[in-house]
Amino acid sequence: MWRRPCPACHGGRLDTRLLPPTGDGLAVAGELLRAGRLVAFPTETVYGLGADATTPAAVAGIFAAKQRPADNPLIVHLAAAERMGEVASEVTPLAERLAAAFWPGPLTLVLDARPELPRETTGGLDTVAVRVPDHPVAITLLQVAAVPVAAPSANRSGRPSPTTAGHVLADLGGAIDAVVDGGSCPLGVESTVVDARGEVAVVLREGGVTREDLEQTGTSVAAEGEEAASPGTRHRHYQPSCRVQLAAPGRAAEEAAALAIAGEHVALLAREPAPDGVVEAGRFDDAGELAPMLYGALRDAELAGVDVVVVETVAEEGIGRAVMDRLRRAAD
Numbered sequence: 157m158w159r160r161p162c163p164a165c166h167g168g169r170l171d172t173r174l175l176p177p178t179g180d181g182l183a184v185a186g187e188l189l190r191a192g193r194l195v196a197f198p199t200e201t202v203y204g205l206g207a208d209a210t211t212p213a214a215v216a217g218i219f220a221a222k223q224r225p226a227d228n229p230l231i232v233h234l235a236a237a238e239r240m241g242e243v244a245s246e247v248t249p250l251a252e253r254l255a256a257a258f259w260p261g262p263l264t265l266v267l268d269a270r271p272e273l274p275r276e277t278t279g280g281l282d283t284v285a286v287r288v289p290d291h292p293v294a295i296t297l298l299q300v301a302a303v304p305v306a307a308p309s310a311n312r313s314g315r316p317s318p319t320t321a322g323h324v325l326a327d328l329g330g331a332i333d334a335v336v337d338g339g340s341c342p343l344g345v346e347s348t349v350v351d352a353r354g355e356v357a358v359v360l361r362e363g364g365v366t367r368e369d370l371e372q373t374g375t376s377v378a379a380e381g382e383e384a385a386s387p388g389t390r391h392r393h394y395q396p397s398c399r400v401q402l403a404a405p406g407r408a409a410e411e412a413a414a415l416a417i418a419g420e421h422v423a424l425l426a427r428e429p430a431p432d433g434v435v436e437a438g439r440f441d442d443a444g445e446l447a448p449m450l451y452g453a454l455r456d457a458e459l460a461g462v463d464v465v466v467v468e469t470v471a472e473e474g475i476g477r478a479v480m481d482r483l484r485r486a487a488d
């Protein structure tokens with residue numbers, strides 16, 4: 157991919173800047189985005205890797221840095237719902253209703269794309285995914301940048317999503333221009349992706365806005381179905397370099413202990429404490445507690461050099477559906 161010559165480059169590597177989430181830091185980040193460069197930033201879900209969604213060369217940089225398959229479309233981030241018409245050719249009544257109910261927030265709406273929006277952004281589709289994130293740093297950055305910002309999760313393709321600036325640097329340091337450090341992401345799992353082109357909301361990816369949340373607004377929600385899945389859900393996803401093994405509730409500690417006795421180096425992410433000889437990757441009571449620690453715990457287990465991390469499953473209700481979706485893919 158062609159990239160503009162960069163004075164900060166060292167042998168093809170960029171000097172990735174860590175920017176504070178202050179006025180000055182965001183002014184620099186906004187200018188970089190307007191100049192077609194790559195800036196990672198925090199959202200309420202996970203860190204996103206941003207680029208100007210209206211500039212094909214900028215968007216191509218995202219795919220190159222992440223090593224992301226070109227057919228996996230990006231989510232366009234906007235500072236306010238009123239700007240949907242800048243990227244979507246038709247804002248349906250369903251989209252208006254869902255945006256009013258859940259934005260800013262972890263809901264992404266798929267709509268017909270304006271013809272002038274680069275097909276690099278939409279992964280070659282005639283539809284576009286849009287959302288308004290619920291994070292003060294993200295919103296200020298989007299206002300300062302003043303362009304629609306395409307941003308997938310800021311991990312190398314296939315890896316657990318990043319929930320801290322450190323996770324972003326671990327995967328993409330040297331490959332992107334800057335990271336705005338806004339601390340940890342409060343929600344920890346990605347947005348819910350909903351096809352909002354018709355009258356019924358079709359959930360393409362489970363996420364931070366639950367089915368129960370959608371139904372509570374009186375919206376009809378289509379039954380889950382493989383054929384409806386987002387293009388991105390086909391690819392390898394959320395996987396650390398160690399194995400991930402799922403264990404039924406109440407069984408995780410004993411399974412971890414058995415693996416350790418068999419000679420494996422094991423970590424445990426569960427409701428129970430880690431038995432002797434097993435690394436504790438984190439403890440939680442329910443899916444709501446597991447969500448914000450999940451990706452970080454997988455990355456920590458990897459850094460601890462374990463062979464396998466055993467994760468206790470959670471009930472598939474509320475945010476538990478998104479958590480279990482990510483866990484199954486991590487364990488795949």
Ligand code: TXA
Nearest residue numbers: 201203204229230283284285308309346347386387388
């Ligand atoms: O919470 C999030 O959604 C985060 C933050 C940064 O906003 N972003 C994120 O992006 O998770 P990414 O690229 O990791 O996942 C985007 C998902 C993929 O499954 C992709 O296939 C789907 O959204 N998607 C994007 N555009 C689409 C479209 N036009 N039609 C169907 N699915 C689409």
Ligand code: MG
Nearest residue numbers: 308309310317
């Ligand atoms: Mg992702």
